[in-house]
Amino acid sequence: MITLVTIPFYRFNSTRVRDFPKVNIRVFNFLSWVLIIGFVFSVFLFKDDILLRLAFGQEIGTLRGQAGSDLGTAQASLSGPFRALSSLFMTILSLSPVSFILFFYSVTFLRKKLYFNILLFLSSFGCLIASIIGIDRSVFFYWTIDFIFIYVLFRPYLSKKIKKYTAIIGMCMLSLVATYLIIMTLSRFEDRAAESFFDYFGQSYLNFCWFWDNYETPLLNWGILCPITTHFFDIDWGAPVSAVSFGLFVETRVGYFVNLFYTFMGSVMLYLGQWAVIPFCFVFYKISNSLLNKHSCFGVQTFIRIFILAVVPYCGVILYLYVDYIRFMAALIMLLFCYLLDQRMKK
Numbered sequence: 001m002i003t004l005v006t007i008p009f010y011r012f013n014s015t016r017v018r019d020f021p022k023v024n025i026r027v028f029n030f031l032s033w034v035l036i037i038g039f040v041f042s043v044f045l046f047k048d049d050i051l052l053r054l055a056f057g058q059e060i061g062t063l064r065g066q067a068g069s070d071l072g073t074a075q076a077s078l079s080g081p082f083r084a085l086s087s088l089f090m091t092i093l094s095l096s097p098v099s100f101i102l103f104f105y106s107v108t109f110l111r112k113k114l115y116f117n118i119l120l121f122l123s124s125f126g127c128l129i130a131s132i133i134g135i136d137r138s139v140f141f142y143w144t145i146d147f148i149f150i151y152v153l154f155r156p157y158l159s160k161k162i163k164k165y166t167a168i169i170g171m172c173m174l175s176l177v178a179t180y181l182i183i184m185t186l187s188r189f190e191d192r193a194a195e196s197f198f199d200y201f202g203q204s205y206l207n208f209c210w211f212w213d214n215y216e217t218p219l220l221n222w223g224i225l226c227p228i229t230t231h232f233f234d235i236d237w238g239a240p241v242s243a244v245s246f247g248l249f250v251e252t253r254v255g256y257f258v259n260l261f262y263t264f265m266g267s268v269m270l271y272l273g274q275w276a277v278i279p280f281c282f283v284f285y286k287i288s289n290s291l292l293n294k295h296s297c298f299g300v301q302t303f304i305r306i307f308i309l310a311v312v313p314y315c316g317v318i319l320y321l322y323v324d325y326i327r328f329m330a331a332l333i334m335l336l337f338c339y340l341l342d343q344r345m346k347k
Contacts, residue, residue: 014155091326
């Protein structure tokens with residue numbers, strides 16, 4: 001099944017250089033500035049929350065579990081239009097690595113100002129704001145492999161000069177990310193930090209195998225396929241849809257802890273049972289294969305679609321990301337921009 005879901009990306013063959021049609025510059029600029037303004041807005045809004053957490057240094061792990069509740073955030077004090085605007089920005093920024101795609105396209109094919117490209121690159125950090133506030137490490141891991149994945153996609157189009165500067169900037173950014181991950185790991189596991197790091201390698205697949213052999217789902221929670229139905233339309237699937245809440249619900253039914261890493265297929269199994277894993281992979285293969293191998297529309301929007309789809313298998317070494325309604329909503333918004341870019345190309 002892992003091979004099956006990766007075949008469409010293999011067939012895409014990112015080493016082959018393709019011709020880029022002219023982009024709809026108004027749509028491109030609008031999406032870029034939404035990400036930039038959202039990032040700047042979030043930095044100023046959450047600066048005190050971020051500094052409070054970082055000030056704990058290696059003791060930051062003691063805040064875990066309090067983040068967003070006992071500690072609170074600046075967003076909780078907002079109301080009306082500002083609260084709605086904040087929620088919109090945080091939703092879009094949950095997939096802020098899209099900024100990498102726009103950045104690479106901008107420095108390669110467009111003659112944008114230096115300050116614009118720098119701001120566009122920095123806006124990719126938007127998703128890390130929520131991670132710091134939530135005392136979470138996983139988003140930093142996702143951000144890292146997102147950067148590497150998107151760089152590999154764009155590498156054939158980048159000049160030697162851009163590759164050099166990207167490598168320097170990338171190493172600086174990855175060093176900061178690595179520092180945060182090390183601090184968080186030391187804080188959580190102390191003397192077992194190194195051991196816990198190696199425990200994560202392959203552990204999700206071992207967990208998947210254990211659940212495949214032993215788990216019996218207490219109910220079918222179809223909310224995993226469209227989590228926004230519960231949040232925005234109040235559809236009741238018989239249990240919470242968010243990963244942590246549903247895991248706690250399942251634990252009360254099966255009698256053991258289930259909030260583990262078990263790959264994206266394990267997430268599907270937890271919500272729907274073993275029978276759903278293989279059909280899910282086949283459906284994902286069909287969708288990915290049809291979207292990534294169309295020759296009628298190619299451009300920056302193709303890379304956005306690749307990214308939105310690819311996070312399922314490569315970030316899925318941990319779990320299925322789009323069970324989070326915020327990321328699911330962000331993906332729909334990004335696909336809307338892709339549609340708008342397609343329409344200009346068809347004309």
